[in-house]
Every structure is written in C-alpha cells, then in structure tokens.
Amino acid sequence: MERFPEILRDHLQRPRNVGEPEGGADLRGEARNAACGDIVVLFLRLDRAPGSPPLIAAAGFLAQGCPAAMAMASASCELLPGLAADAALPEALAARLTAHVGAPRPAHRHALA
Numbered sequence: 001m002e003r004f005p006e007i008l009r010d011h012l013q014r015p016r017n018v019g020e021p022e023g024g025a026d027l028r029g030e031a032r033n034a035a036c037g038d039i040v041v042l043f044l045r046l047d048r049a050p051g052s053p054p055l056i057a058a059a060g061f062l063a064q065g066c067p068a069a070m071a072m073a074s075a076s077c078e079l080l081p082g083l084a085a086d087a088a089l090p091e092a093l094a095a096r097l098t099a100h101v102g103a104p105r106p107a108h109r110h111a112l113a
Helices: 006-013 067-079 089-101 106-112
Strands: 028-031 039-047 054-066
Touching: 006 039, 006 089, 039 067, 054 067, 067 089
Parallel strands: none
Antiparallel strands: 028 039, 039 054
C-alpha cells in the first residue's frame, strides 16, 4: 500500500460514497476481474435536463478485491459528478483520474477497467 499515491491511500483507508447515492440510482453497472477476483458495482444517479445529455449527479460503489480497485472506485465516485453519461464517459473519467491521482502504475491499470 505504501506504493500507492497518498490520495489513493486515503481513499483506501477512508472510502467515500460507499453504497447507492442518496436519492437512489438510475444506473447500476458491475465489473469483475477474473484474474484477481475484483468485483466493483457502480451506482449512478443522473440529472436529466431537457435537450441535454444526462449528467451524473452522484455516484456510489460497492467493491471487493485488491486495494487498487477499492481505492480507485472510491476516487472515481468523487470525480464522476458533472460528467455526461454517454459514450465518452470512460475517457472523460480516465482523464479526470489521471489529473487527480496521476497515471496508474502498470500493476494497477486493471483497476481502471
């Protein structure tokens, strides 16, 4: 864990946004990594304004597995609000994560998937 950036160590020790967001979730997604046994469930509450793509209003997660996956899930939930819930979401979140915590080490890249 000492190899993690300080901000990810903080997310691992004090995860934020665990569970569904207050007010419930409009979307639920699940990712599994069979190689290491990670399971991450992500909940998104959307803000749908007429004539605009839906924006993420709040995010929450449940996770089990390696520390990198749990810390990245917590950090992601802080960075998702305000992003459009569209096909560009993965790239937009990856850019925010890289700006927020730095580029992941090769051993931790699977936590972004």
